């Protein structure tokens with residue numbers, strides 16, 4: 097064989113091996129392919145259409161079991177479920193996994209996947225889920241102090257026995273999950289701790305904490321900052337820059353004096369602690385793990401909100417201190433979805449929303465977050481509660497479930513998502529040679545909401561599947577198309593209602609006449625959900641008659 101032929105064969109073999117090994121990846125993995133994050137189960141991409149259970153709902157199967165069927169009917173494919181340390185290890189070193197087992201079995205019965213939330217050392221700043229044998233031994237498991245220097249039910253991040261106990265329990269949990277789930281892979285990911293955050297001061301104040309605070313910033317953090325100097329988030333970089341990018345000095349001298357530096361300090365030790373817990377777990381069973389953050393209200397300073405959690409201003413510190421974690425995730429109980437999602441997609445952070453206040457806006461936000469941010473998934477909080485937001489959400493999830501194979505297998509040239517209300521009523525995006533203008537349905541004079549004081553929050557997702565074809569799903573939106581070449585006029589060749597069953601396309605109505613405003617736009621009315629396949633055609637703008 098010639099040398100040239102030899103190398104062709106080698107290239108083909110390597111290619112075949114690459115394709116083969118990709119198809120055979122086993123386990124649950126989080127990858128980024130062409131900057132598109134994907135959660136893979138045995139190599140098959142999965143989109144989380146989720147919901148998080150209320151805090152106490154998974155402590156009793158009698159309470160939880162009857163509610164799961166409804167979640168499946170709402171087109172959820174995943175539930176986010178707490179694992180309570182106090183119930184799992186009520187006696188030191190004696191682990192009881194019966195609740196975990198029952199939850200996994202019940203989820204399987206309803207074809208639901210699970211993201212477990214480890215309610216370990218911290219849950220919303222507090223340590224309320226730690227076992228009583230820890231809570232009652234303040235010497236072995238030191239607590240933090242409040243502003244009157246009285247001990248509070250928040251364990252100190254500097255408690256070495258606390259960390260060891262958490263690592264041991266979490267490792268035992270992961271070992272057990274592996275034992276019972278490595279084949280089925282019902283459990284997709286783990287959230288390590290829950291909304292870590294220091295209160296009521298920005299950092300711990302104690303003899304131990306002060307010794308660390310007055311020492312040099314650890315070289316692990318400084319090396320990371322130096323290496324990533326050009327890509328640090330601007331608000332963090334600015335603090336360091338003001339101190340002339342100081343190295344080898346104390347926290348105060350490196351980042352300046354004040355609560356913002358206190359927060360950086362505390363964030364570093366929270367990140368290290370969480371990393372150690374996650375690492376202990378991953379050594380037993382390596383599936384993706386993340387931490388979640390309580391977002392602060394505007395204008396509040398560290399300490400006035402649970403500070404030093406995985407928040408945008410300290411995301412570099414968390415990424416440096418907790419490289420074992422796959423993501424930093426925001427919990428939403430405020431309306432500024434775009435603002436915070438933009439912050440959380442910096443530094444290559446994959447977006448996943450473990451908690452979103454469960455109201456009627458969730459139905460539109462699911463489209464926006466998945467379509468625009470290519471998020472791994474979406475999950476309103478207290479999903480099992482009686483809530484009139486359940487129907488709209490289930491309709492959006494129904495649409496997203498049908499589109500999932502196309503979304504996750506990246507069968508699109510461009511994808512985007514839209515979130516509209518009265519204040520943000522229009523949005524534009526360029527896809528290929530077309531400019532799409534997406535508007536709230538109430539911008540149409542004949543819309544039933546047009547004259548209302550408040551408009552519903554609406555949204556949709558658009559996938560450009562070929563140069564002139566689009567798949568659009570959503571509710572309460574109107575889309576028009578324009579060719580970026582001004583010499584051409586773009587019109588709708590066909591807008592067909594479609595649905596997908598097991599990946600097979602089923603054609604519905606041809607949406608012409610009133611439904612597409614006699615060819616002028618594609619529309620999904622408020623209160624109606626669906627998918628339309630839109631084909632465009634172009635003609636010359638000027639015609640000589």
Ligand code: DGJ
Pocket residue numbers: 151220290291427451477
């Ligand atoms: C955020 C927390 O992470 C949840 O566990 C829950 O406490 C909600 N806040 C509010 O109910």
